[in-house]
Amino acid sequence: MAYRLFEGKEHAACYWRYRIAPSDLLIQKVLDFLQKHRGGPFQLAVDVGCGSGQGTLLLSKHFASVVGTDVSPAQLEVALQQAKEPGITYRECAAEELPFADSSADLVTAMSAFHWFDRPRFLQEAHRVLKPQGCLALLNYTIDMELSYPGCCEHTLNQVCKEFYAALQPYRSPHLGKSSIELYKEAYDSLPYPNKEWQECFWDRRIMPLSSYMGLVQSFSSYQALLRKDLDGANRLSQDVCERLMSVMKVTSAETEVTVAVKYFYLLACKPQET
DSSP: OOOOOOOHHHHHHHHHHOOOOOOEEEEHHHHHHHHHTTTTTTOOOEEEEEETSSSHHHHHHSSSSSEESSHHHHHHHHHHOOOSSEEEEEOOTTTTTTOOOOEEEEEEEEOOOOGGGGHHHHHHHHHHHHHHHHEEEEEOOOSEEEEOTSSSHHHHHHHHHHHHHHHHHHGGGGGGHHHHHHHHHHHHHHHOOOOEEEEEEEEEEEEEHHHHHHHHHHHHHHHHHHHOOOOHHHHHHHHHHHHHHHHHTOOTTSSSEEEEEEEEEEEEEOOOOOO
């Protein structure tokens, strides 16, 4: 079954403000795979579970038309507010029931969303929607991000981060199992496509204020689960972690910029040419 999360207006706004999108380099890996197996020009991309549309915006530079889909009206409302590029539209629908004709899409993506779907049903639906030699791209990143700051001991800094992640572990959805990576690898192994690619570790580094790093972790489902159960406890935890990180960095402002290393993993697969 599929799981519906991230649907409240406040969470949708938090999602847009703090959630990171794949880097241009990672998007280029998807495009290179598509170019190799299908070739251009690229007409239609479908971004499933698009949330507030960060990834959809990235794809719009490369396709004549990009459609972001999501089950959450609140997320789509935020996405529509940010949809300044031509060729972007949004549809409210389930990932397992996409409103597209058979063999109509060059690319079907799910960025940090596939693990919440009814995975077997979604893979069948993606196969239906993809053109022959069209490509499926499933991308996600882990919560165990690493920080660095000039003149600061990275081990000490990241020990605080690890304790933050460990405190959230009991609130992780059982649906995700021990590791989201395993869910994606299972999908990779199950796809009967001869041309496919699996990458388990792709580090993406970006600079952001410490407050944005905190907001990013707070947007995760495990923190949101803690927030629903114990509002004061969640706020105390995040405040304590932020103060400890600033102490290690020897700074007084949470707007101080840090380098955040994000560990991505992804699956790329090309639908075979039908005979």
